[in-house]
Amino acid sequence: MSSSTMIMKKISLKNIASPKGFKATGIHCGLKHKKKDLALLFSEVPASVAGVFTTNAIKAAPLLITKDVVYQTGKIQAIIVNSGNANACTGKQGMADAYTMQKLTAEKLGIARNLVGVASTGVIGEMMKMDPIITGIQQLEPIDELEGAIGFSQSIMTTDTVTKNTAYKTMIDGKEVIIAGTAKGSGMIEPNMATMLGFITTDANIESKYLQSALKSITDITFNSITVDGDTSTNDMVIVMANGMAENNTLTPDHPEWENFVKTLHAVSQDLAKMIAKDGEGATKLIEVEVKGAISDVEARKIAKTVVGSPLVKTAVFGNDANWGRIIAAVGYSGATLDPYAITIHLGSTKVVENGEPVSFSEEDLIVYLKQPEVKIFVDIHQGAGHGLAWGCDLTYDYVQINASYRS
Template sequence: MDIKYINGGVTAPKGFLASGIHCGLKPGSLKKDLALIYSEVPAAAAGMYTKNKVKGAPIYITKEHLTNKKAQAIIINSGNANTCTGDDGLQKAKKMASLQAKELKLKTDDVLVASTGVIGVPLNIDAIKNGIPLLTENLSMEGSNDASEAIMTTDTFQKQLALEFYIGDKKITIGAMAKGSGMIEPNMGTMLSFITTDLSISPELLHEALKSTVNVTYNRVSVDGDTSTNDMVLILANGSAENPTITKKDENYDAFLNALTDLSTIMAKNIAKDGEGATKLLECQIIGAKSDKDAVVLGKSVINSSLVKTAMFGSDANWGRILCALGYADIDFDTEKVDVTFESSAGSIKVCEAGSSLPFDEGIAKKVLNEKEIVIKVNLFLGNHSAYVWGCDLSYEYVKINGDYRS
């Protein structure tokens, strides 16, 4: 199947508009903080959410609105998570949806809600109310950049992407935007992703495809091991491509699933790359595991290790920290079989074989680890299963950012 990446984000698929404005949710900030995604026709919709027991108010409202498996708009604010704010937060999340629905002449449950930002601070619903008319007025096919900017918090760059592929003679387009920089071990953190497509597909299979994709992409990212309260991935499919509706898991479903996974892999890696204070993207490849689950747990253990992360920041080939992280993951493996190799655009160097040290050139290792994207390859020689997980290094800047996040 041919996949072509194209310019654009959530407005790349037919029938989608977006906008982003500044409404003043965070005192002293002039950045855009309110975003809207709108489908010109009703869309099949699905969502995946954080596993944290403490959940933001928008998650409860969005889940409620998705019980009918359809939606037509998503309103998102940054600067305030609307979390740990009790009934007040739930009422305001519902109010966000109802105000936006009224402006778009939709039913309230056709609007989904998402928030990101500081936890435990009452949401300024008046600022959102005052901003919604302009937010709606600004909807356009060129609005994806503004929307993408409006959902950012400590992100250092916008994360949006689009691709196209064909089902028969019908061109299918998928677009996405995401935010995420810290408090991220998605399963999901503070991570939001919004995906649009003009594909025609049943809501049930849309959910199946999203769940499968999230499990092998967004849920394999960890910046700092902290699972946030507000994470969600939402997808809208409005059918404007006019392909025969996908109602079973056939070759057309597989083509969509492959494209969605491809796009989401890149988005997930961009979230890891933009970890708060990060200077390097880390990819841990666990191969030769007994099961996919074992591989993911072991990979996450390596990626979440502060000692591994700081070693990567310092370009130090301290492979013993990797074996240490594998060892406390509570997964059975043979410590005397493990190989570890570091790879980057500067080359490849094996530093551990059969669980023991190898003589290697520290200068070459330093050169490999000085690059911006590092692969930590671990071979267990136990089975045929593997998993790739993504994270980032741990720098001085991470502490600085999170030491005064509220100020």
């Protein structure tokens, strides 16, 4: 099967445990007052693993442990995740606590310690309350049913208002291969994910090195193309586990159906990225910016992300204000190569700028459009063939309120 006849179908029951051999669960252990706060993702067999991590120079203890699993062990079988505490900037004790989480999870599951990843999210700079963690790990019983997957996705949330799940299936070597994902994140998503956790499972048979290269290329055009508020945190990661239980022939870039896998992984990643952008703290709208005509795809994404990240653009969208001057200003300071007299801008289907100059349009019609839950901005700079997309959200009163009282 060539990539031109690729089969990819979205699965209605979006379930991190849908791929063969995966189980999940989530419980309330006591880090939070009431909500679920401890989660476990488990593969029946050791899985190939790939990961991308924050570019912040300050990295949380659990993230350092998981990086070692990804880059030194090259295999993973389980991930223990808590919300309610980031275990970041907590010194030697924080590292010891993260290692304890890894050790206890391995003992609970009867697997090697270096096959367990650790992830945490929540407040930075507070010591972990280990008693509820220790007790909670003993209570975790992962299952391959929807209930377990829902519990997992609920347990990793912080200021998220909704769980974020997606799944697709494709065919490789005549075998059904499923790729599923769960993520959390609704703030501080810039420039390289930040305070975002993403977990992707697949039963595809693929070596870690090829999985890593696929994830890295996809991350640049999905998770790294979203922004909420311009901050970069200490805990963000995306982990992909591939346990091979679909029993397809080993995937490599030379495999005739390699593109099936890559495009399906891209679909899962883009879904999660858009869900995160849409669920930005206090957000009421998803903003998508599409740029074409740049000198390269990289430059196009730079422009798109600059526009969608502009506080003035975000507040204009919140206020249903068709103020295209804020958009063209952001294009101008993006640092991309451009000709100010060759720029065209559309808000939805309405052209507002042509050749860098205003075009007559109906303010009333655009107010109606800007009130929709998804707003699309199109920019053509007529310099080349580069194309890029970026996603973000509007900036609202509620964003300020949420972040002014995050610890209270």
